[in-house]
Amino acid sequence: MARSVTPRRKLLNTTVAWAIGLLIFFPILWTILTSFKSEAQAIAAPPIFLGFDWTLENYRVVLERSDYARFLWNSIIIAGLSTVLGCIIAVPAAWSMAFVPSRRTKDILLWMLSTKMLPAVGVLYPIYLIFIELGLLDSRAGLVVVLMLINLPIIVWMLYTYFKEIPGEILEAARMDGATLRQELLYVLTPMAIPGIASTLLLNFILAWNEAFWTLNLTAVNAAPLTAFIASYSSPEGLFFAKLSAASTMAIAPILILGWFSQKQLVRGLTFGAVK
Amino acid sequence: MSLKSTLCAATALSLITASSAFADGHSATITIATVNNGDMIRMQGYTDQFTEETGIAVEWVTLEENVLRQRVTTDITTNGGQFDIMTIGMYETPIWGANDWLVPLNDLSDEYNADDILPAMAGGLSHDGTLYAAPFYGESSMIMYRTDLMEAAGLEMPDAPSWNFIAKAAREMTDRENDINGICLRGKAGWGEGGAFITAMSNSFGARWFDEEWNAQFDTREWSDTLNFYKNMMDDAGPAGFATNGFNENLSLFNQGKCGMWIDATVAASFVTGDDSTVADSVGFALAPDNGMGKRSNWLWAWALAIPAGTQQEAEAKQFIEWATGTGYIELVAENEGWANVPPGARTSLYENPDYQAVPFAQMTLDSILSANPNDSTVDPSPYVGVQFAAIPEFAGIATEVSQEFSAAYAGQQSIEEALEKAQAITNEAMEAAGYR
Numbered sequence: 001m002a003r004s005v006t007p008r009r010k011l012l013n014t015t016v017a018w019a020i021g022l023l024i025f026f027p028i029l030w031t032i033l034t035s036f037k038s039e040a041q042a043i044a045a046p047p048i049f050l051g052f053d054w055t056l057e058n059y060r061v062v063l064e065r066s067d068y069a070r071f072l073w074n075s076i077i078i079a080g081l082s083t084v085l086g087c088i089i090a091v092p093a094a095w096s097m098a099f100v101p102s103r104r105t106k107d108i109l110l111w112m113l114s115t116k117m118l119p120a121v122g123v124l125y126p127i128y129l130i131f132i133e134l135g136l137l138d139s140r141a142g143l144v145v146v147l148m149l150i151n152l153p154i155i156v157w158m159l160y161t162y163f164k165e166i167p168g169e170i171l172e173a174a175r176m177d178g179a180t181l182r183q184e185l186l187y188v189l190t191p192m193a194i195p196g197i198a199s200t201l202l203l204n205f206i207l208a209w210n211e212a213f214w215t216l217n218l219t220a221v222n223a224a225p226l227t228a229f230i231a232s233y234s235s236p237e238g239l240f241f242a243k244l245s246a247a248s249t250m251a252i253a254p255i256l257i258l259g260w261f262s263q264k265q266l267v268r269g270l271t272f273g274a275v276k
Numbered sequence: 277m278s279l280k281s282t283l284c285a286a287t288a289l290s291l292i293t294a295s296s297a298f299a300d301g302h303s304a305t306i307t308i309a310t311v312n313n314g315d316m317i318r319m320q321g322y323t324d325q326f327t328e329e330t331g332i333a334v335e336w337v338t339l340e341e342n343v344l345r346q347r348v349t350t351d352i353t354t355n356g357g358q359f360d361i362m363t364i365g366m367y368e369t370p371i372w373g374a375n376d377w378l379v380p381l382n383d384l385s386d387e388y389n390a391d392d393i394l395p396a397m398a399g400g401l402s403h404d405g406t407l408y409a410a411p412f413y414g415e416s417s418m419i420m421y422r423t424d425l426m427e428a429a430g431l432e433m434p435d436a437p438s439w440n441f442i443a444k445a446a447r448e449m450t451d452r453e454n455d456i457n458g459i460c461l462r463g464k465a466g467w468g469e470g471g472a473f474i475t476a477m478s479n480s481f482g483a484r485w486f487d488e489e490w491n492a493q494f495d496t497r498e499w500s501d502t503l504n505f506y507k508n509m510m511d512d513a514g515p516a517g518f519a520t521n522g523f524n525e526n527l528s529l530f531n532q533g534k535c536g537m538w539i540d541a542t543v544a545a546s547f548v549t550g551d552d553s554t555v556a557d558s559v560g561f562a563l564a565p566d567n568g569m570g571k572r573s574n575w576l577w578a579w580a581l582a583i584p585a586g587t588q589q590e591a592e593a594k595q596f597i598e599w600a601t602g603t604g605y606i607e608l609v610a611e612n613e614g615w616a617n618v619p620p621g622a623r624t625s626l627y628e629n630p631d632y633q634a635v636p637f638a639q640m641t642l643d644s645i646l647s648a649n650p651n652d653s654t655v656d657p658s659p660y661v662g663v664q665f666a667a668i669p670e671f672a673g674i675a676t677e678v679s680q681e682f683s684a685a686y687a688g689q690q691s692i693e694e695a696l697e698k699a700q701a702i703t704n705e706a707m708e709a710a711g712y713r
Contacts (some may be wrong), residue, residue: 040552043528066315128354137358205598216343217350220358221335232338235312236469237523237541239552 028252035059038241042242058246066229068250075254077140078215079208082147083201084153089148091197094159095185099168112153119127120213125275131218138220144216147208155204162196163189198265202258209255226251286560305333306360309348311341311579315413315543315619316363319600322608326599332592341468345672348584357586360593364409364582366400366650372582373492374402377584379590379598381407392623397578400650400661409580410601413543414621415643416602417574418475419562420530420548422535422555425449425456429536436563438507439480439573442537443510447563448496458513460535461506463686464522467672470686471679472664473539478502480566480573485501485637485666486655490712492703494678494696510686519686525697530554540563541577542644543573544638546616560641563647569655576648576662578622621645675705 034042041052097105136142174188190197212227219228230251233244296315310316323334339347348362352372372378384390390407397411416650426433429448462473483498483586493499510518515529523540530538531553549556564574599605606626609618616635626632627642645678653663665675678699685695707713
């Protein structure tokens with residue numbers, strides 16, 4: 001039986017949810033507003049919220065100084081391919097762990113997750129030397145591989161969780177009907193797990209898009225994505241807050257738009273199996 | 277489209293993007309790693325002229341100072357070859373030069389006139405007498421103060437004030453009701469932020485980082501005097517939260533008329549007298565204070581262009597360095613943007629130029645630079661080169677930790693004595709591990 005919620009309670013919940021939402025969104029809103037201020041207005045104390053002279057000057061300067069399209073293209077390629085590649089590897093891995101578990105499956109899953117606990121800087125030099133040897137420095141291919149490996153544990157974990165919700169009997173039935181392993185994965189499992197796979201892809205695309213340690217350390221000119229674009233406007237000696245905000249807004253805009261349009265799939269995927 | 281076709285397309289796309297190169301039609305392309313500050317950004321704007329003159333294209337990798345330092349250090353220590361020119365400072369140059377990681381710049385052309393480089397800059401960018409980086413601009417630190425507030429306080433700023441005068445003036449100028457702080461100084465943790473300031477200040481109090489046997493000296497009275505003087509003055513006359521203020525925060529406060537005095541980099545002079553400043557018409561300059569012990573509290577720094585030893589384009593890189601740090605570039609900027617905007621502090625001839633002498637902060641900048649000596653920065657003898665740093669590889673890590681302890685003391689999270697005790701232990705431990713002691 002559905003629990004009844006009083007209008008007062010509903011109003012309270014809605015207000016609290018909006019307050020939390022606005023609190024979380026406020027830094028992004030502030031960045032966007034600052035991007036339309038002059039440098040002097042950006043550092044004004046007390047801060048000016050809306051009553052300032054709106055200007056597009058910072059965007060003009062940023063676009064004039066930097067090749068935004070190249071950074072954007074690199075971000076799309078690197079985040080997109082690393083996510084797709086990770087998913088191609090993770091689907092069979094998660095399938096085997098979910099439907100053909102061994103005694104060590106839990107240990108393997110925990111071990112995979114534990115690799116995320118290693119500070120990235122601890123392996124910077126070995127990775128850098130490998131990249132030099134393989135000629136992968138400042139290449140998109142190199143970054144695709146590194147980001148795929150970094151996010152692979154999360155992809156496997158998420159897919160494993162979704163797959164566990166799918167009754168194994170359905171796959172058994174497909175096998176009895178003569179489906180091969182490939183057909184079972186592609187035509188039975190994948191369609192049923194689409195919401196989970198979609199949300200996994202989206203989340204990992206966002207993680208890869210925002211990754212700043214490896215993208216800054218392994219790139220120079222050709223493969224530098226939007227994280228490097230933002231970093232080029234940060235300065236400890238000189239006031240560039242408004243320009244930095246404009247660069248940040250331009251860097252997060254594509255991912256914000258993507259998140260906005262796919263929020264239904266994201267929420268559906270992230271809550272998949274959460275309520276039984 | 278089937279999944280198989282999608283996979284094939286994705287693989288093909290990745291191969292294409294991996295192998296693609298940016299063909300630009302120039303005879304050569306050099307890649308330069310640099311910091312994001314006004315003078316460097318201005319130089320990027322004039323790069324097309326260099327390309328027109330030489331046919332050499334230039335790619336820029338601009339990063340925040342600390343990120344850049346980590347990035348270029350990784351590349352040069354692994355011989356990664358990502359950059360043909362690196363923007364580095366006085367700290368890295370002698371260390372990297374000693375390790376043969378940089379190309380010596382002792383064969384620059386006669387037209388370049390390397391002898392024109394200010395001796396203090398050339399000395400700090402050399403190792404064993406060989407120049408390893410050409411200064412693009414140099415800086416020291418000095419006092420920037422509000423002439424109107426100083427007058428209202430009934431005081432007159434000497435050209436070379438003492439710390440006692442500065443403390444007195446700071447307290448007199450403070451007006452909490454009107455949100456005016458007598459003095460704004462760096463307190464932020466970080467060896468290049470608050471760490472640089474307090475080290476330079478400590479020189480004037482007779483303190484030093486190490487004795488001649490590389491023993492830490494934080495247990496001396498001189499360090500205690502430095503930190504107590506700083507904290508008492510800032511508690512009485514500094515802005516709220518000064519323990520987390522760095523260059524940008526103080527610049528912002530000064531430009532909004534909230535600081536009576538600010539002691540910081542000489543390059544800030546063009547900011548506080550520029551369009552973004554609300555107090556541009558009432559700013560005066562003076563040498564950084566001393567304490568009557570023969571050393572002033574100003575630092576010495578240069579952003580300089582160096583060529584990593586692994587570059588394949590040494591000749592082209594040298595051509596660029598000669599162009600960017602030569603007198604021709606200074607004239608180019610002066611012609612287009614005025615003499616106040618030329619990169620300061622690198623060449624003697626700039627300060628002999630009557631047009632530049634008319635710039636209000638020119639002479640004080642030169643005097644400040646000339647009064648700092650990286651080879652003799654402390655009252656008692658010390659084994660290191662550098663004014664606000666010790667040019668040893670371990671210093672950046674140690675000084676960052678030490679400055680964190682100092683900042684915690686400024687913020688009242690621990691006493692000055694506790695901070696100094698910890699600094700002493702941190703430094704001695706690190707120096708022992710590194711084999712100095």
